[in-house]
Amino acid sequence: METIGNMMEALCCGENKTACKAIRALQEESLRSAAVYPYMDLFLGMLGDANSYVRNRGLVLAAANARWDSENKLDGAMEAYLAHIEDEKPITARQCVQALPAIAAAKPYLAPRIRQALLNANTARCPESMAPLLEKDIAAALKAMSGL
Secondary structure, three states, X not given: OOOHHHHHHHHHOOOHHHHHHHHHHHXXXXXXXXXXXXXXXXXXXXXXXXXHHHHHHHHHHHHHOHHHOOOOHHHHOHHHHHHHHHOOOHHHHHHHHHHHHHHHHHOHHHHHHHHHHHHOOOHHXXXXXXXXXXXXXXXXXXXXXXXX
C-alpha cells in the first residue's frame, strides 16, 4: 500500500499517467478520512499552475477535502477557485463546475456564492463544441445544490 506522501510525489510528478493514478487514490482516501487534508495548501496552490492538468488535480482534491477543512483554507481561496468556472481550458472549467456541489455540501454557507458564480458564468468563451457540455454541467451543479 502506498503512503500518502508517495501518492503526493506521484501527483506532482510530470508524468500524467502516474499522477492520474495518484489522484484517484487520494480522492478515495479523502472520502474516508482527513489524512490528505494536510496538503490542502498544495492543492490550492495548484489552482494557479500554468499546466491545466495540474489545475484540474488541485480543483478536484481541494473539493474532495472541503469536508475536512476545519481551518477554512478553501474559504479564503474561493475567488481563485470560482475563477476556473471560466478557465481557458474547457476541461478544467468542467472539472471545476462538477466539483462545486461537493464544496457546497461540505460548506453550505458558501452555496450562495457558488450559485451566483455559476449563474454568472460566461460559457460563450468556450469553443462551440464544449459550451453545451459546460452549460449542462452548470445546470447539474445548480440542481445538485438546490437544497442548500
